[in-house]
Amino acid sequence: MKKVLAVILSLTMACSLMACGGASMEGETTPAPDTETEAPANDAEDAEPAENAGSDAAGATEWIWPSKEELHVGYSQADLASTWRTVESDDMQRVADERGYKITIVNAEGDTEQQLSDVESLLAQGCNVIVITAVDGDAIQPALDACKEKGVPVIMKARGSNGVPGVDYVTFFSSDFVAEGRYAGEWIAKACADKETIKVAEIQGILGGTDVRDRSGGFHEVADKEGNFDFVVEQTANFSRTEAQEVAANVLQSTNGEIDAFYCHNDEMALGVSLACQSAGLKINEDVYIVGVDGMYETFDAIKDGTVSATITCTPKFAEQVFDGIEAGIAGETLETFYAIEDVPVDATNVEENYDLGF
Ligand code: GYE
Numbered sequence: 432m433k434k435v436l437a438v439i440l441s442l443t444m445a446c447s448l449m450a451c452g453g454a455s456m457e458g459e460t461t462p463a464p465d466t467e468t469e470a471p472a473n474d475a476e477d478a479e480p481a482e483n484a485g486s487d488a489a490g491a492t493e494w495i496w497p498s499k500e501e502l503h504v505g506y507s508q509a510d511l512a513s514t515w516r517t518v519e520s521d522d523m524q525r526v527a528d529e530r531g532y533k534i535t536i537v538n539a540e541g542d543t544e545q546q547l548s549d550v551e552s553l554l555a556q557g558c559n560v561i562v563i564t565a566v567d568g569d570a571i572q573p574a575l576d577a578c579k580e581k582g583v584p585v586i587m588k589a590r591g592s593n594g595v596p597g598v599d600y601v602t603f604f605s606s607d608f609v610a611e612g613r614y615a616g617e618w619i620a621k622a623c624a625d626k627e628t629i630k631v632a633e634i635q636g637i638l639g640g641t642d643v644r645d646r647s648g649g650f651h652e653v654a655d656k657e658g659n660f661d662f663v664v665e666q667t668a669n670f671s672r673t674e675a676q677e678v679a680a681n682v683l684q685s686t687n688g689e690i691d692a693f694y695c696h697n698d699e700m701a702l703g704v705s706l707a708c709q710s711a712g713l714k715i716n717e718d719v720y721i722v723g724v725d726g727m728y729e730t731f732d733a734i735k736d737g738t739v740s741a742t743i744t745c746t747p748k749f750a751e752q753v754f755d756g757i758e759a760g761i762a763g764e765t766l767e768t769f770y771a772i773e774d775v776p777v778d779a780t781n782v783e784e785n786y787d788l789g790f
Pocket of ligand 1: 513
């Protein structure tokens with residue numbers, strides 16, 4: 432788990448989960464971070480996990496971990512509609528191959544019903560650890576129940592569940608989406624410090640995911656604190672570049688270009704918004720700021736060109752950490768209920784030095 436801890440930040444809230452004797456896990460249950468909870472400190476690189484909070488929490492699930500030799504990971508991917516997702520799935524396959532583990536990867540194509548049957552089918556194929564990137568944080572619950580009934584450990588990845596860690600799933604590996612939203616809010620507040628009112632358009636991702644809920648939550652937290660954010664629009668463009676371009680074109684038309692900043696829940700949408708702003712004759716970083724999330728190479732290049740203002744990295748490449756976590760579970764080690772992957776806000780001032788974080 433050493434390697435994991437070097438790159439993963441420990442959750443500051445006192446939550447933990449215990450792996451006992453490699454066969455069962457029990458522990459206190461604390462929800463994954465949301466807008467109400469304190470986010471992990473982003474500078475605590477070497478933080479150790481919180482102490483095990485105890486093994487007698489009511490309702491904790493007895494997970495049955497396989498041996499390393501018998502490990503067959505089933506990975507239920509939410510969709511493969513973006514570069515982010517394909518890189519994520521490829522990374523899971525690569526690490527499984529490198530470590531010699533069997534893995535079966537299925538793609539729900541953004542459909543919650545499909546994801547439920549995908550997980551059923553992974554269980555039927557004998558997968559004994561299930562990793563899930565949930566299309567929808569609520570709708571995934573029956574799949575979690577099916578795993579729980581069999582004691583099959585579930586690890587949430589990159590899009591969480593609204594269920595209870597330790598009970599509905601073992602742990603969650605992800606960027607801290609609340610922190611990403613905060614970073615975006617702080618960046619915009621700083622860039623627009625000379626403005627009395629900041630007219631903001633929030634272009635959201637696919638509704639129902641914990642990424643969208645928390646990226647919005649963190650951003651609104653800052654907006655509430657600042658007190659001068661005027662939300663001109665809060666609308667989904669489904670993480671899609673073309674949809675975001677259309678949404679932005681409409682917003683620019685209806686507001687006569689009177690927007691100070693676009694906060695986009697991912698880079699694909701930031702790149703689409705940028706095209707709309709350019710077509711409307713707006714100068715990015717002068718007339719309007721555009722902030723995304725993800726850290727695609729394409730966005731880094733756009734930041735260098737001055738066609739996107741900033742992004743917050745959110746790497747899709749953390750399968751190593753997830754497999755370290757699975758190996759730790761198998762070894763009977765204590766797992767926390769949340770492992771945050773480190774993010775870095777990137778703009779023109781630090782894009783060169785962070786370029787390699789891209790995908
Ligand atoms: O930011 C976006 C993708 O859930 C973290 O989903 C992920 C997000 C990512 O489609 O580009």
